[in-house]
Amino acid sequence: MVYSCGPPARAGQFAGPGSYTARAMTSVSLVFDGVRRRFGRVRALEPASGRVAAGEALVVTGANGAGKSTLLRCLAGLLAPDGGTVEHVEEGAALTPPERRARIGFVAPDLAFYDELSAGENLEFFARLRGLPAARAGELLERVGLPVDRAAGALSSGMRQRLRWAWALLARPRALLLDEPFQNLDREGEDSVRGLLGEHLESGGLAIVASPIPLEVAGAVSHLTLGR
Amino acid sequence: MPSPTSHWVASARAVFAKDWRCELRSRYALNAIGLFAVTTLVVTSAALGPSGSNQAMAINVLPAILWLILLFAAAAGLPRVFVHEEESRTANALRLAATPSALFAGKVAFGLSLLLAIEALVAPLYLAVMNLNLASPGLFVGALVAGGYGLATGSVLIAALASQARGRSTLFSVLAFPVLMPLLLLAIELTRNSVAGDPAGPALPQLLLYDGTVTIAGLMLFPAVWNP
Amino acid sequence: MTRTISLGLRGALWLWMSACIWGAFFYAWSDPAFIGQSSRILFFHVPMAWTSFVAYFAAAVWSAGYLWGGRQARHDRAAAAAVECGVLFGVLATITGSLWARIEWGAFWNWDPRQTSIVVVLLFYGAYLALRSAMADREVRARISSVYALIALVVTPFFYFIVPRITESLHPEPVINAERKLDVDPRMFYVLIGSSLAYMALFFWIHNLRSRAQALADAQEDELP
Numbered sequence: 106m107v108y109s110c111g112p113p114a115r116a117g118q119f120a121g122p123g124s125y126t127a128r129a130m131t132s133v134s135l136v137f138d139g140v141r142r143r144f145g146r147v148r149a150l151e152p153a154s155g156r157v158a159a160g161e162a163l164v165v166t167g168a169n170g171a172g173k174s175t176l177l178r179c180l181a182g183l184l185a186p187d188g189g190t191v192e193h194v195e196e197g198a199a200l201t202p203p204e205r206r207a208r209i210g211f212v213a214p215d216l217a218f219y220d221e222l223s224a225g226e227n228l229e230f231f232a233r234l235r236g237l238p239a240a241r242a243g244e245l246l247e248r249v250g251l252p253v254d255r256a257a258g259a260l261s262s263g264m265r266q267r268l269r270w271a272w273a274l275l276a277r278p279r280a281l282l283l284d285e286p287f288q289n290l291d292r293e294g295e296d297s298v299r300g301l302l303g304e305h306l307e308s309g310g311l312a313i314v315a316s317p318i319p320l321e322v323a324g325a326v327s328h329l330t331l332g333r
Numbered sequence: 334m335p336s337p338t339s340h341w342v343a344s345a346r347a348v349f350a351k352d353w354r355c356e357l358r359s360r361y362a363l364n365a366i367g368l369f370a371v372t373t374l375v376v377t378s379a380a381l382g383p384s385g386s387n388q389a390m391a392i393n394v395l396p397a398i399l400w401l402i403l404l405f406a407a408a409a410g411l412p413r414v415f416v417h418e419e420e421s422r423t424a425n426a427l428r429l430a431a432t433p434s435a436l437f438a439g440k441v442a443f444g445l446s447l448l449l450a451i452e453a454l455v456a457p458l459y460l461a462v463m464n465l466n467l468a469s470p471g472l473f474v475g476a477l478v479a480g481g482y483g484l485a486t487g488s489v490l491i492a493a494l495a496s497q498a499r500g501r502s503t504l505f506s507v508l509a510f511p512v513l514m515p516l517l518l519l520a521i522e523l524t525r526n527s528v529a530g531d532p533a534g535p536a537l538p539q540l541l542l543y544d545g546t547v548t549i550a551g552l553m554l555f556p557a558v559w560n561p
Numbered sequence: 562m563t564r565t566i567s568l569g570l571r572g573a574l575w576l577w578m579s580a581c582i583w584g585a586f587f588y589a590w591s592d593p594a595f596i597g598q599s600s601r602i603l604f605f606h607v608p609m610a611w612t613s614f615v616a617y618f619a620a621a622v623w624s625a626g627y628l629w630g631g632r633q634a635r636h637d638r639a640a641a642a643a644v645e646c647g648v649l650f651g652v653l654a655t656i657t658g659s660l661w662a663r664i665e666w667g668a669f670w671n672w673d674p675r676q677t678s679i680v681v682v683l684l685f686y687g688a689y690l691a692l693r694s695a696m697a698d699r700e701v702r703a704r705i706s707s708v709y710a711l712i713a714l715v716v717t718p719f720f721y722f723i724v725p726r727i728t729e730s731l732h733p734e735p736v737i738n739a740e741r742k743l744d745v746d747p748r749m750f751y752v753l754i755g756s757s758l759a760y761m762a763l764f765f766w767i768h769n770l771r772s773r774a775q776a777l778a779d780a781q782e783d784e785l786p
Contacts, residue, residue, distance in 0.1 A: 145697050146785050183425055185561035185632070185700045203560070206429050217422035219351070221358040233347035234430045236340045272426065490712070497705050498695035508692055511685040512712060515719035518727060539722055550715050554708045557628050561700060 133195050133279040133311055134158045135180065140189035142175050150175040152189060153331060157311045159279075161325045162302075165315040171332030173315035174213065177282045180313065182206040195279055207235070210278030212269045212286050220258030224251050224268050228275065235276050245271035249297055262289040270298045274305075281305060281312040287320075299323075341435045348431065348439025352414065353446075361417075362447060366410035370455045373402045378462040385465030396524035399459050400517050403484065406451055411488040412505040414440050415496035424496075433556035437489070441551070445485040452477050468530025475537070476527060480520030483544045487513050490551045493558045516543050574762050581756040589752040599664045602657055604752050608760040610654035610679060616647030616764055617686065621714035624707035634779065635772070637703035640710055641693060642771035644686050646764050651683050674725045681720055685713045699779070 139152040150172030157163045165173050178184040180191055182205045193200045193208070200208060218227040228242030246253050249267040251260075260268060266289045273281065281302070287295050302312060306324045314322060356362055377398055384390040418424040427436065456477055460467070467473050491512060495505040522536040585604035592600035623640035630636060658676065659669040670676065689709050696702035 143783070145699075146782060148786070181429065183428060183561065187700075206560070209429070211425075211429055213425075215422050216426055218426060219355055219423055220421065221355040222351070226354070230347055230351045231426065231430045234344050234427075236343060494692070494705050494709060497701055498692060499697075500695055504692065504695050507688045508709065511681065511688055512716050514681060515716060515723055518723050519719075522723075522727070535722070535726075539719065543716075543719055546715050546719075550712060554628075554711060557704055558708050561704070 132159055132197065133193075133309070135194075135280050135311060135313070136190075136192045137176075137180060138190050140176060140179050140186045140191060142172070142179055142184060142186050150179070150186075151331070153329065154189075155313075155327075155329050157280075157313060157327070159309045159311055160306055161327065162306060162312045162314055162322045163327050163329060164320055164322055165313060165329045165331060166317065166319060167331030169317055173317070173331055174215075174284050176331065177211075177213065177284045177313065177315055181209050181211050181282050183211075193280060208276075208278055208280065210273035210276070210281040211284075212266075212273045212282070213284040214288060216269055216272075217265075218257045218268060218272070220256065223254045223256050224260065224264075224271075225253035227257050227268070228271060231272060231275055237276060241275060242271075245274055248301070250294065263291055263294055266290050267294055267298070270301065274301065279310045281310060283312060283314045285316055286314060287316075341432060341438075344432055344435035345439040345442065348436055349442045349446075352440070352443040356443075356447070362410040362413050363450075365413075366406045366447065366451050367454065369409040370402055370406040370451055371458075373405065374455060374458060374462065377402070381463070383462065383464035385460075385463040391463075391465055392525055392529045395463055395465055396528060397521050399456070399524060400480070400521050402455060402459070403448075403452065403481070404513065404517060406455070407448055407484050407488050408506055408509065410447065411444050411485065412492040412495060412502060414444055414489055415492040416501045416505075419496045419501075428560060433559045434552050436559065437493070437551055437555040440493075441486050441489050441548075444489045445482060448481045448485045449478070452481050465528065467527055469527045472527035472533055473524060475533075476520050476523035476540075479537070479540045479544060480516060480523070483516040483520075483540065483547055484513060486544065486547045486551055487516060490547065490555065490558075493555060497558065512547075516540070516547075519543060571766070574759070574766060577755070578759045578763070581752060581759045584752040584755065589749045590746045592746070592749070596664050599661055600749075602661045603749075604756045606654055606657040606661060607753060608757040609650045609657065610675075611757055612760040612764050613647045613650035613654055613679075613682075615761060616643045616650060616768070617682065617713070617717075619643045619768075620647060620686075620710050624710035627703055627707045628711075632700075632703070634699065634703065635776065637699075637707060638772045638775045638779070639768070640707060642768050642775065644689050644710065645771060646768050648683065648686050648690065649767075650760070650764065651679060651686070655679055655683065677724050678720050681724070682717055685717060689713065 134157065136156045138154045140150065140154070141148075141152045142150040149170075153172070153176050155163055155165075165176060167173050175184065179186040179189075180193075182191075182202045191205070193205045195208060218224075219230075222230065224246055225242055228246065229239045232239050232242050243253060246268075249271045251264055251267050251271065255264070257265075257268065266287075270286070273283075283302075286298065286302070290298065303323055306312060312322075314320060381390070381394075381398075385395060415424075418427060456473075459465070488509060491505060491509040495501045495508055498504055519536045519540040523533060523540060525531075526533060526536070581604065585601055589601065589604065591598045594600075620640045620643035623636050623643060627633065627636035627640060655676075658679070662671055662673070662676070663669045666673075689706060692709055693702055693706050696705060
């Protein structure tokens with residue numbers, strides 16, 4: 106893994122109130138090479154390589170069990186790969202694994218929130234953990250069309266997916282890792298999060314999108330197919 | 334941008350507040366620990382009677398039983414602080430948002446306050462039903478606080494380990510008892526001294542040393558437990 | 562070349578161990594302060610106990626090496642093998658110790674401070690092995706068990722202060738201090754030291770075999786389709 110010796114990329118100035126996604130004018134890139142992982146006797150992920158630059162999306166497809174989710178978890182720093190390198194660069198500095206975890210935005214089907222808390226309380230908790238103003242939670246919930254005071258345990262699966270999106274965008278990440286990002290969403294919900302993804306890419310963010318079926322993403326898109 | 338220290342403290346406080354808010358809405362740990370403690374209290378009291386008037390029992394047996402009640406009460410409720418995060422799939426969201434040592438501090442603060450609340454309920458009841466008179470109440474309270482601190486910190490650290498493995502609850506007891514054994518022996522010795530009217534002796538500095546050791550070990554080792 | 566050296570080392574260990582066994586029975590003096598010839602068990606019992614503590618300490622060092630030395634799987638395999646050896650030598654020391662206690666003190670088990678300590682430490686490392694077996698993923702297992710081995714390293718010294726205090730209060734009868742007697746006779750001292758070195762060499766040999774076998778098992782698993 107490549108580490109830089111310089112100071113870590115720090116969150117700079119927040120963009121204007123109109124921007125819900127990445128800060129403009131900051132460079133970001135994510136390069137992974139030969140990333141592989143096995144779980145005991147099962148090869149969950151064969152060596153995978155790819156490269157995404159600012160403003161680009163990489164769509165990762167593959168059959169069930171091809172290792173899409175495993176790849177995204179390795180890139181997010183939630184899983185240590187058995188081999189290969191991941192280099193996530195922001196503002197010219199390569200991030201260490203803890204910085205990577207703090208800087209990415211992650212949407213995945215097995216990501217859950219606290220059932221006892223409302224959607225708003227959940228996001229406010231995570232905003233506080235990251236040292237962000239609590240108002241950010243309300244802004245994002247409004248943007249994805251979720252009621253603030255509905256208990257997370259009482260959300261439908263589509264609403265949960267919207268909550269995941271709002272959660273992923275809290276800290277205005279420049280790299281989004283999206284595992285089946287549109288699942289369970291209704292038309293309106295999908296339009297709304299596609300809008301967020303479009304803004305994110307336009308403002309110079311990058312995204313890696315995993316899906317078992319081919320997926321249309323607007324803008325500069327490259328493809329990676331996992332499995333044989 | 335807040336300073337790193339104030340951000341760390343704010344994160345730990347956010348975890349503490351979140352855990353109490355969820356706990357007060359579900360009452361799971363409070364009910365489990367409280368009912369466990371009261372049930373064992375009733376059983377031992379029914380079996381032994383008000384045996385505190387017997388000096389040999391009061392000094393040699395009753396302090397040990399009090400700490401066994403507290404140990405099992407802690408084992409009934411404290412593993413949940415991390416096991417529940419894994420089981421409800423909120424752990425990954427927390428991994429991506431929280432500084433590990435601040436998360437650990439917040440969890441310890443929650444476990445400690447929970448255990449002190451239970452001690453405040455159980456200890457006076459125990460003294461009353463056992464007819465146990467204290468020669469030095471100050472030392473008794475000191476033993477409860479210093480012992481409770483080590484019990485909470487050690488249990489939370491072991492809960493973090495056990496939550497990563499299969500058979501979490503059973504494994505917790507197997508892992509925790511050797512770690513907590515010196516603490517229990519010291520706390521029992523101090524409690525016995527408080528009943529007998531003896532000075533605190535070497536057990537007090539040793540108990541404080543244990544508390545300090547477990548705290549430092551926890552803060553140093555927890556990041557490796559929590560993140561790949 | 563390495564095969565020849567290895568064969569030579571194993572031969573030397575075999576000769577050294579045989580010499581120690583011979584020395585224990587025919588060279589060293591049988592201490593008349595003990596019943597019959599029972600003092601001779603010390604040449605086997607004490608080295609086993611020492612070796613188990615060396616093994617636990619080595620496990621903690623390898624665990625720290627795993628966590629802060631680049632997370633290399635070989636460090637974790639070495640730590641696990643050291644704990645396995647430590648438990649093996651610890652159990653043997655406990656058995657030989659209680660055989661001797663039966664002869665000398667009249668009962669297999671007396672909750673003497675040393676007996677208490679070795680059992681508590683065995684519980685600790687038994688828990689370590691239980692923890693390992695409860696985790697399937699190699700990376701998670703290595704990380705979590707390394708942490709537990711380090712917790713064991715910082716917590717077990719507390720027993721050193723506590724155990725003598727509580728067991729003395731329960732067992733006031735004096736216990737013969739074997740080590741103090743050993744200073745009297747140089748022959749006993751030489752055999753004890755020689756035997757300890759032999760057991761530690763035996764530990765490192767078994768440890769090396771065990772780590773290498775595990776490395777092969779891991780490599781074989783990696784080759785599976």
